[in-house]
Amino acid sequence: MTPPAPASPATAGLLRASLTLLAGGAAAQAMPLMLGPLLTRLYSPSEFGTFHVFAAVAANLAVVGCGRYEFALPLARSDGEAHALRRLALGILLIVTALCLPIGLIWAVQLDASWPLALPLAVASAGLLSLATLWATRQQRFKALAAGRMAQHTGTTLAQLLGGWLHWGVHGLIAGGVAAALTAVALLRLPLGQARSAELTAAPSWRDVARQHRHFPLLNTPHAFASALQDTLAFALIATTLGPAAAGFWGLAMRYLKAPATLIGGAVSQALYPKLAAAGEVPLGGAVSLEARQAVRRVMLILSALALPLVALLWALGAWLFEWFFGNAWHEAGLLAQALALYIGVHFVAAPLAVVTMAWNAQAWALRLALVGQVVFVGALALGAHWGGLIGAGWAVSLAMLAYFGYYFWALATWPITPTSTATKAAS
Structure with missing residues (x-):
């Protein structure tokens, strides 16, 4: 029997990077998830609902805070170009x-x-964090x-938690997010001032890089804004039609699910994006290499295998788990979790794939x-809420987004490949 071929250096590097980010992310998520029940006992569903409306609006504005030029940083061909992009993004922010x-x-x-x-402080801190992360x-x-x-x-x-113990209400929830974002920016060491002269040697001007990477603000900005607008409209719709408490249930369920x-997804995408970008520039809307498409297919298969048990668990125990973990006041959030299980499953697979169309120049x-x-x-949310309240909205969203993401996965898995890749595949 022929032994399996060893993993390529690129694949091994992607795996190591993903595991490093996954370990850090797991540690980062563990404490917030464990301390969540304390928050639900310090803040009411209505306070959470109000906060989620504010956070959705702030996030909607923050995603366009840097003009999306920060996402061009991994594509910069020199340190000078990267610093020009950084200055441009800071000016827009x-x-x-x-x-x-x-x-x-x-x-x-x-x-x-x-x-x-x-609102301005929340938008600025989130924009700086996005820029620092891509840097x-x-x-x-x-x-x-x-x-x-x-x-x-x-x-x-x-x-x-500190804000809750001090009875700051919605102000405590907002202040916690802003303070943490600014702390993360400091740890990521984002340079805010002028770069060293050595780093600016033969560097392009901010006008040059703005023109060169204009497809990010022209194409990716509307995309990102529309994606964030989905959450903003969802919270606004639920809060105005079903009340702030319903928005709190929706927000808690979405946060944990x-x-x-x-x-x-965050770990995989942060490791996958530089690897796809390093595979070579792709013509606008053009074909990609066979290796790039196979890498995306492997990522989808692995994530799908992880998503299936998550959906089954939510269907079986979602309502009981939410009530036991967060308290009796949050029972409806558990029923909503069951209804949203299908949507959460396909979103789990789709989340890391957002960087694929950036790297493939298919924005x-x-x-x-x-x-x-x-x-x-x-x-789907509006129709479901009209017919069946909050739980009806969850089921309607699940069914509609299952069909939508199904098409998205199929399109990426069958993306055209370059003639060279096709010949290589035939020869092999």
């Missing part, structure tokens, strides 16, 4: 943060509340990325498909 000042003020006046005034990803400082994730997730929960995707296709997905998601 400063403008977006300034624009958030009047938005937060108008929101605060309309609601007669003070917590919306934190460290470019440099493949995976241990720093793991430490940053630990500070972000664990720090958020610890700070929110998406934790595995955040943990494993225009991804944007068109994502816009369809946003309409499908929000439409």
Whole structure:
């Protein structure tokens, strides 16, 4: 019997990077998940619902805070180009943060509340964290990325616990997230000032890199904004039609159910993106190498095998687990978890694959498909909520998104490959 071929250096490197990030992510997620029951006993479902509406709006603005130029960092061909991209992203973030000042003020006046005034700080901290994460990803400082994730997730929960004990209400939930994000930025060592002269030798201007990577703001920004808008509309729709407490149930369920995707998906995508980018530049909307497509197929198969037990567990024990873990007040969140199980399963597989279309220069296709997905998601949520309340909304979203992501997986798995790759495959 022929022994199995050893893993290629690229595959082994991807595995090591993924495991490093996974270990850091697991540690980062463990404490927040364990301390979650304390939060649900310090904050009411209505306070959580209000916070989730604020967080969704802040995240919606933060994803476009740097113009998405930070995602071009792994593609930069020199340190000078990377520093030009960093300066460009920081400048855009400063403008977006300034624009958030009047938005937060108008929101605060309309609601007669003070917590919306934190919107600029929340957007700025999230934008800086995204830029710092991609900066460290470019440099493949995976241990720093793991430490940053630990500070972000664990720090958020610890700070929110402190806010709960001090009876800060919604303000405590918001302050915890901002403080943790800024701590993670510091750990990731994002340079905020001028680069050293040696690093700027023959560096392009920010105008040059803005033109060179313009497909990120032109194509990826609408994509990212639409994806974040899905959560914003979901929370706004639920809060206005079913009440803040229902938004709290939805937010808690999504936070815990998406934790595995955040943990494993984040680690895989941060390791996969540089590897796909290093495989060579792909023509706009063009074919990719056979090796690149096979790598994506392997990732999908592995993630699918991990997702199936998660869906089965939620169907069998979701309602009981939520009530036991979070308290009797959160029983409806457990029923919602059962209804959302299918959606969580396919999202678990899809989450790390967002970087694939970036590396394959297929962002225009991804944007068109994502816009369809946003309409499908929000439409299913609205119809389900109208017919069956919060639980009906969960089942409607699961069924609709199962069909949507099924097409997405099939498209990536059958993506056209280059003629050279086709010939190589035939020869083998």
